[in-house]
Amino acid sequence: MAKQKMIIDCDTGVDDAQAIMMALSRPEVDVIAITCVNGNVDIENVCRNTLRVLKVCDALHIPVFRGCTRPIIHHEEDASHYHGLDGMGDLPNPPEVDLSCIQEEHAVNALIRLTKKYEGEIKVVAMAPLTNFGVALRMDPDFSRRLQSLVIMGGNIQGKGNRSASIASEFNFGTDPEAAYVVIHEMACEITIVSWEVCLSATYPWEKAHECFNLHTPKSNFLQAITKTTIEKQKARGEPGYRSCDTTAMAVALDSSIILESVKMFTVVELNGSNTRGMLVADWRNKLCKPPNVTIVEKTDTKKSLTLWRGMVLE
Template sequence: MAKIKLIIDTDPGIDDAMAILAAFNSPEVEIIGLTTIFGNVRTPMATQNAFVLLNLAQQMQVPVAEGSCDQLNGLTKTRVADFVHGAEGFGNTYQQLVEGKKHSLTAAQFIANAASEHPGEVVVLALGPVTNIALAYKVDPQLRTRLKEVVILGGAFQSNGNVNPAAEANILGDPDAADYVMEQGNNVRLVSLDVTHQVEFTSKDMDALHGRGRFGSFISDISKFYIEYYRKSYGVDSCFVHDPTAFAAVFRPDLFTWQAGKVLVLTEGVARGMTIMDHCVRNWAAPHAWSDRPLVQVAVAVQADKVAPMLLERLAM
């Protein structure tokens, strides 16, 4: 079976690092590029952190295309999740910076070009706000037919958000971009907090990674800050595995239960960033804001007992 050609749009980030390094230990995928975006850190630092991860994986040939510093509406994104991931994204471990050369194309142009060169083969895994993906759709109006799939870590449908009761962090990072992407086609899949809150790594899991494989010690070290955040915020001795779970959905979608629906993202008001799905189980009496939207696939359940150990195994290789 041919490998999945994968672009990871990322804001590394501790759990981004887990997902990216697990991907490099996964024979099912070929990472053809990293594109960077704000979220856990600002975009320039996301780019720096991408090179740190590529160097750790001995994959410096993988291109890194820097993405937008601004939201789709033109406003500069300034708030980052340093209280979750540390000031530099890797749990305040202050990894040595790696010199790397950014790709000449922007992230949006890189995504559009890759899909044009490999029509029907490229999957984009979006681990942060989806600004770059929205911009790529604007760069190439045919992108919706050329991409194989866009898998997005984002949203909350049956649970509260993780920034406030209404909104999940990646969607709230750029609600206008998220809403625009929801309008683009039938090849979008959402992996929301409804399922990622079911997949956990315990502090014992993270300690046990130390000294194992190429990445175990790095993941173990950066995760201490991450687990401490969850200990304070949720009262658990573990962390939710958001980004790696979204990566698992790329190559093992069979471990998830999917529901088709039409998704709208609120772009203003107190519930800005909230994701609302029409489950399409009834005929409405009149047209509404969801009516003309395409179906997307939303993960509503996950076999966490299989996903968590599978991901830990990839990180320990």
């Protein structure tokens, strides 16, 4: 059976690293490229962190592409307050990597080229601000028609924001609202949204999470080291279990049966509201009478996705 070709677009912080490791652990998946974009931290740290993950997974053969260094219009914003200044929980003694391993080709050009080479075969998992895709659509309007599907970790449909700059938008969409708008309104392929709200409910019991981090394998040791700070932050907030947004999205991309409830809906991205800029607004009552443009995941099977978690750290 042919493997599923996948491109991962990331701003590699802690949960991006986990999601990449999850994808690489699956024998049925062929990660043909990783594209980086400014987001959780600056682009250089994103590229460096991505190489670190690949080194731990013995997968440095996968090409990594440096993408957009800032949002299309919006001012720069990062999440170093959560992921650490380096994006990896301020990891002590991190794996040494060589940034010259980053491909010279820009990530946007790589996305366009690879979709031409493997037309209709590539599933993209987007776990960062959508800048690379917004630019790709402007450079090549037919870009998205060549994709098999797109799974996005981003957006929020209940107004539960997680950014300091806006009370009602999610980080990835709020960091580059224009790119999110272009993607949601112009992508021609199937789009699945794993929103901030569903990630809030997709938590793993603390004892199960700690079991995965304490298997004493090279991969689990790495995960334990990079996740230490975020675990402390989540426990300090009294969260009922461990939450990892990007691995929730990756689990959905790897196994659609993990989706327990979903709804097809027409959505828009708010660009003008002072408190809602970047929010994904769903037309729940079909007031606009427009056909659905996304599938919104409403509930996931955390027991099944926990199996994927455990599988990525056994070696």
